[in-house]
Amino acid sequence: MTPTGFESPKPVLAIEGLTVSFDGFKAVNDLNLYVDRNEVRVVIGPNGAGKTTVLDLICGKTRATAGSIQFEGRELTKMREYDIVRAGVGRKFQNPSIYENLTVFENLEMSYPAGRKVFGALFFKRTAEVIERVEQVATEIGLGEHLQRQADLLSHGQKQWLEIGMLLMQDPQLLMLDEPVAGMSVAERQATAELLKRISQGRSVLVIEHDMEFVKSIAHRVTVLHQGKVLAEGSMEAVQSNPKVIEVYLGH
Template sequence: MREAIMQASAQTANDFILSIDALTVSFDGFKAVNDLSLYVDENEIRVIIGPNGAGKTTVLDLICGRTKATSGSIRFDGRELTRMREHEIVHAGVGRKFQNPSIYEDLTVFENLELSFPQGRSVFGALTFRRDREVIERVEEVAELIFLKDHLNTDAAILSHGQKQWLEIGMLLIQKPRLLMLDEPVAGMSVAERIKTAELLNTITKNQSVIVIEHDMKFVEDIAHRVTVLHQGKVLSEGSMERVKNDPKVIEVYLGH
């Protein structure tokens, strides 16, 4: 009986694109993430919110291998990420965007997207890379998705802040990750840009799962399939935005301030 239950639990865990179990990371005795368990479905937008110091960015660092876990498990698409290096995690299908845009401002939008095309990312691929019809079509497809098709020949340096954010998202999308992680993607954006970013994220979940760290509650309401609230490295509350924002514990430690 016990064996059957364990097999059923394993099968349930395998149904998720990302399964985090009992994850802990300790820095000089301080547990930035403390016995955290989190499960993300295929094609889901999961938003992680919480006060400063709650461990939100550290969770992303742990998933992408930038920080190594003290204990616990992170399984992505059936593979244990805690045993893998950063570049191996990227190749496995995990894309990460940091808070500030990281693009090549002296290159055009087209060139930024082309540079991120998977074939050109290895040493051999870079040596043999050609701008063929497949590359051009993929760049144009992604540029349209990120609202920059009319700016393909524009230098990235003169884009607005929001357009630079979209370009960096496009540089990840062109690699076709199965999990995309975004840290405060609408910080500094205009209201119109935030609306379009919500539209973008709701579109790309046809092919990707997305984890978003965000403080803008209106934006969270526009995109979240499910919300996880962190506090002191642990899950404080989880569920729909409606459930979370009415949770007395969340109001006390986060929304109430």
């Protein structure tokens, strides 16, 4: 119990003792990680630290060798990928996977939850509710003026925002983004930082990123991974001044 007599809120995501071995090599090694509600957590670390593997484990793409992943009190390690999505976990990969030959509107509409199941897709109707949700998300991701534009005509940054929008259509409680600003212009990176601040109101966001200026502008807390374990955790300032982090990562 906390001194005030209130129980401290439980984390949205609680990872404990998480381990995965590939042919004897531990890519993630006895990892503990806790993400709070409405938190933007950024995971950094050198190549091969296990960052993307952690996202693969959370979304069910890779199966854990040992340990637990609790999301909103549900154990994810035994669940199938699509059930994890339905439970409220959304993931964006490094390269945007959008439907390039469809418009922005159609891409977002395709991601509306009712259209995702077989029967939902067969009987899917463009209701006022769907249109309203698409317009709302398009505005949120900065593409409100581009709804009728074909996706392949968007800039690299706009394609990344569209994919984030496709995830937002499902209203996930945990949104995971793998290097969201890779290849973006300075202006696009700034716009993405503003976007992540907006979408973290009411949901948790877990980001893997190498761009330290971007990390500084968005992170509530930073976790540094090294050889599949947590090396350090805290504010960006604390992490940057940590001698162990400087030695294995920031100093190189």
